[in-house]
Amino acid sequence: MLNWEERRLMVKVAKLYYFEGWTQAQIAARNNVSRxxxxxxxxxxxxxxxxxxxxKDETVQTVELEQTLEKKYGLSEVIVVSTAGFAPDMAKRQLGKTAASYIAKNLKGIKSLGISWGTTLLSLIEEYPYERRDDINIVPIVGGMGSDYVHLHSNQLAFNLAQKMNTSCSYLYAPAMVESDELKERLVNSKDIAHVLERGRNVDMALVGLGNPFKSSTMETIGYLEESDLASLRKAGAVGDISSRFFDAVGKEVDHPLNNRVIGLNLDEIRNIPEVIGIVEGSYKLESIEAALKGGYLNVLITDDRTAQELLEE
Structure with missing residues (x-):
């Protein structure tokens, strides 16, 4: 039990430190004791x-979510964006804005930046500030050509981001997915494509989205996936995709003909990139995100608060 004198000293020291802004060294000198x-x-x-x-700030809750997720999945950083009360398109925009700000602040020492494709990355680039980064080369890590939904393809995103950064980009002159194994072999062995894929394997940082092939799938919307593909992917145990490569519930790349026809980095090659930033929102992607984290594909996760909360409850 503290006596009156001890309590009085504690209160006095606490008041000087917390209310008056004194340093511990100043308080020590005033009271003739050591720091x-x-x-x-x-x-x-x-x-x-x-x-x-x-x-006293509502962000304390998101900071707690971030720290708990970092520990749970061994991530170097998690950023949780509060999207409560936002319509879906505004939530995606808010996520894009946060991701753009994070990346702009974390490009020190980055010479090459890989980019995948999709609606979340599009919103990141739309929110990205105009700046001078002419020492960085942007590289698509998956093919991206076609006449529909061109604005979502990796080449277009690489070009738009390079414009925002006032820098250069490479182009992968091939679709993300081709009709046959034979065509894929021919393309990946052609000089230009092989060169860009090699650049992709050696980027310092990569920006990726995550898909759930069975719910609101952009790959299905674009026409890369038919009903029969979805049925066989489900049978093969696929739960999600990064850069058009499908993985199962433990994050292992599934053995499926579609994975063999992708022109781009495979999941092992993505995992080997020093820093992979996953930008993903929507709790319908929960199983996909969890599997990707188990697979160890991401170093940084940027997501919304509801999805983060559900990831912790899993």
Whole structure:
């Protein structure tokens, strides 16, 4: 039990430190004691309930979600975006804005930046600030050609991001998925395509989205996936895709003819990129995200608060 004098000293020290903004060294000098003594008094004031610390801001909840997810999945960083009350298109835009800001601040030492394709990455690029980054080369890590939905393809996204950064980009002159294994072999062995794929394998950082092939799938919308493909993917155990490569519930690339016809990096090659940033929202992708995290494909996850909460409850 503390006596009156001990309590009085604790209150005095706490008031100087928390309200008056004094440093521990200044308080120590004033009371003729060493700095560790002041540090111990402040800690004891918390233990005794004399000092209670609250963080009065709604972001404290998202920060807690971030830290718990980082620990659970061994990620270097998680950013949780609060999208409560937002319509779906506004939620995606908010996610794009947050991702754009994060990437713009974390490009130190990055010489080459890989990019996949999809609606989430489109929204990131739309929100990306105009700046000078002429020492960075943007590289598509999956093919992206076709006459429909061109704005979502990797080549178009690479070009748009290069314009925002005032820098150069490479082009992968091939579709994401081709009709036959034979055509794929011919294309990936052609000089230009082989060169860009090799560049893709050696990027310093990559930006990827994540898909659920069975719910609101952009690949189905674009016409890459037919009903019969979806049935056989389900049978093969696919739960999600990164860069048009399908993986199962434990994050392993599925053995499926469609995976063999993709022109782009495979999942092992994506995993080997030093920093892979996954930008994904929507709890309908929950199983896909969880499997991708189990597979170890992402270093950084940027997602919405509802999805983050559900990931922790899994």
């Amino acid at each position: 560790p003594v002041i540090s111990k008094l402040l800690n004891n004031a918390k233990k005794e309930g004399i000092v209670e610390i609250y963080i």
